[in-house]
Amino acid sequence: MENQNAITKIKEAITRNNEVLDALADLYKVFADSTRVKILCALTQSEMCVGEISEFLDITQSAVSHQLRTLKASSLVKSQRKGKNIVYSLADEHVRTIIDCGMEHITE
Amino acid sequence: MENQNAITKIKEAITRNNEVLDALADLYKVFADSTRVKILCALTQSEMCVGEISEFLDITQSAVSHQLRTLKASSLVKSQRKGKNIVYSLADEHVRTIIDCGMEHITE
DNA sequence: AAAATATATGTTCATTTGTTCATATGTATT
């Protein structure tokens, strides 16, 4: 059973990396919502405060805030107070890469 | 209002690409489940039939079949009958790329 | 210190999603 052996090895590898794969799925969960994707996409262009995002996505300020919280918890965005606003921006370049990565699959 | 103008342009860009961004979120939705990620991950190593996947993930054959259906609908896997089995494999290299992309963010 | 402004949080509700169970479909083997 040559092939069976190969399958067993793969099974072991998956089991061994179980937590990492769970974390991977969790990361994609964050990108798996069009509101969040749009927020992230906007932030690749420029930092923005909550009100601005709320205004141009045409959803409640509350909804935006909740989503930003999710994004922040996943270390995808960071925030910084500027005057009376809290300005959000991308945490690092990974976000851009991940978005581009997905885009390639779509636009082919 | 220099910055306001920039925001307006971003808003327009997001609105213009609304469908694409929705599709992007939909794509990520497929990766946003640990069962599916594990299936995809396994398939990067070798093609497999439903029974094998079911066995090593330790979930119902039915559950696997349902998830494979989702994966196929998103053009991430393809299937082919071989004898009495139906063997699934990755549809293209994009899957590998997308997984690697996310991995980088996690393992840092 | 009070009022105004911006953001965050708690709760509720409707919707979506993943799994299991039962069963149907389809192919291979006898």
Added chain:
DNA sequence: AATACATATGAACAAATGAACATATATTTT
């Protein structure tokens, strides 16, 4: 053709999710 085997499908149900509403918190401006 009948049986066994592998996969797919449908229904039901529990859990997760995203949005809105109401309200709390925090900072700035007067």
